[in-house]
Amino acid sequence: MEGLLEAVMHRAGGVDTAANPVTGLQRLSGGANMESWLFACGQDRFVLRRAPSAEWIAARPLNMAGEAELIRRAHAAGVAAPEVIAELAPADDLGIGFIMRCLPGTADPETALSSPPELASDLAKAMARIHALNTRGLDFLPRLDPAEGVEGLARQFAEAGGDRPLIALGLAWLRRNLPPPAEPVVVHGDFRIGNLMVHEERLSGVLDWELAHLGDGHEDLAYGCMAVWRFGRLDRQGFGLTDIETLAHAYQAAGGEAFNPARFRFWLVYRTVWWALGCLSMGQSWRSGTDRSLERVVVARRCAEQELDLLRLLESEAPETERARPLPPAMPESPASTGEPTAAEILTAVSEWLAATVKDKLAGRERWELAVAQNALGIVRRELSARASPADKALAEDLLAGRQSLATPGLLATLRARALSTLSADMPKYPALAAARTLWENR
Template sequence: MERLLEAVMARSGHPGRVGGLQRLSGGANMESWAFACGDGRFVLRRAPSAEWIAARPLGMAGEAELIRQAHAAGVRTPEVVAELTQADDLGIGFIMCCLPGTADPEVALSSPAELASDLATAMAGIHAMPPGDLPFLPTLDPAQGVEGLARQFAEAGGDRPVIALGLAWLRDNLPPPAPRVVVHGDFRIGNLMVHDGRLAGVLDWELAHLGDGHEDLAYGCMAVWRFGRLDKPGFGLTDIASLARAYEAAGGERFDPARFRFWLVYRTVWWALGCLSMGQSWRSGTDRSLERVVVARRCAEQELDLLLLLENEAPEAERMRLMPAAPEPIRESDGEPTSAEILTAVSEWLAATVKGKLAGRERWELAVAQNALGIVRRELAGRANPADEALAKDILAGHQSLKTEGLLADLRCRTLSTLSADMPKYPALAHARAIWSQA
């Protein structure tokens, strides 16, 4: 792979020996490889397969061109130095200069308040880019987008009542037309390079499109992308009002709370379905990586967040209703080891004998494997079934809603059980358990 990269770099005017090639651990979709060439550091960004990228509205060539135009417009982005061709025998993708700093969420979330202003400025800059210069970008209309999510929900089984609740809300709360701007589509902590507490660059433009700029504002404020900073709803860095003021001061349009809330719910439903699609991708053979099946179980995180977002619209009596009793977990015996205990033994063996021999991407994949073993172990101990096709259909048809007696309490109980098995360390879980147990 190093020799192939050297040929591409020489063609792009950056000749030299390639060394230090390492696959980066981040990225749920694309592959990223860091390497040195000559006196510089670079990153290869490529699609996992031709089949995968063919299903995307924005191809790799379009993404590279968008980054070039954003860079030229003054948005802090990496510089694209080369695009791969079929003759390069390296797949589909492009090469960028490596930015200083890190995308580690812990570093970003421990940065000074100026970082929030940097993010607001970057979003305003992206939204100010002329849409006419980017005719290849897809367009997202809210109503069409919601119906697209509904089709995706049906394809995924159409049997998750909490997602159905979110879809029904979206249909009832479509926003009025908004100015159409360039939307990054994945603007969040984890996709932003931070250096010395300031924004060094915006990464991962694969979901870019034309639409409502409030979508970018809302997406980064989702609980999942705040990595436990539940007290700071503005990207985990500040409050929403301060983020909105910084965005307006940087030239962004006037902040609209109703549009912001719509997109917050929309992207939460979107990511819940995105998680489920990871499992479908694994089943189809498009991507058989272990990461896909583990991420699919993160759907329960978004179901919890949807309930937290929407429950205030339920009548007070339903918000205060006690949850039904959770099922008793399966008890371990003093006899032969249970399946759960065997899985624990395997996980402990991996940690004791394998972990120390791995580094980089392989060490991260081991953590994913141990997480997978934990999910199965906890499911064996007792996990409420999150699927209920009949109830989901009732909700979508308007026959049941948050006004239905006992529905909210039942969904709370199911979601806590599911998430406790799938992702027990999700920060919002403890918060929800605490407030719902007091209802």
């Protein structure tokens, strides 16, 4: 692979790769969709960003040529975006993608979330600059209309089985609360902690433009404020760094439009439903053979995170009597086995063996993939023990049709109990789970 990269670097930038060979090639961990490979060429570092397959990229609204072009325009307009060095051609035999100059810093969430308040101001300025990009000549970007987007989510929900009541609850809310179309601007689409490079406690780069489109700038503001992208900073709703009011003020001061709370809330609910369905689609990609990686089936179980977040977002609209209703009695636990080992115990034994004999032999992405495998074993072990099924197609259909709602006696309590059971099995370390359990179980 190094030789192929050297040929691209020579073709694109005239690099003398005999004197400056490609070294240190390594695949970076993380990234639920695209592959990222870090390498050095001489004294400089670069990143190869490429699609996992031609079939996968063909299903995306924005192809990689369009992504590269938008990054170039953003970089030229002063957005902290990477510099695109070269786009891959079929003859390069490296797949579909492009090469960027590596930015200083790290995208590690802990680094960003431990930074001073000035970082939140940097993010607000970056969003304002992205939303101010000239849209002329960007016809290759998809356009997201709120009403069309919601119906697209409804179709995706039906294709995924249409049997998750909490997603149906979110879809029904979105249909009732459609905002008027906004003046379209460039929306990054994945602007969040984890996709933002931080160097010396300030923003150094905006990564992962694959979801960019034309739409409402409030979508970017809301997306980064989702609980899942705050990585445990539940008390700081503004990207895990500050409060919403301070973030909105900084955005407006940087040239962004006036903050609209109703539009912000719509997109917060919309993107939570969107990511819940996005997680489910990972499992469908694995089943279809488009991507048979272990990561796909594990990420699919993260749908439970978004279902719990949806309920926390929407439960305030239930009548007070329903919000105060206690959870239904829990099912009694099965007695512990004293005979042959159960399936759950066998899975525990496998996980312990992997940690004791394999973990120290791995590094980089392989070590990260081992952690994914152990997570997968844990999901199955907990499902065997206590997970209630989150599927209920009849209830989902009732919620979509308006025959039931959060005003239905006992429904909110039932949904809370199901969300706690599902997430406790699927992703028990999700920070919002502990907060929800404390709030809901002490009634």
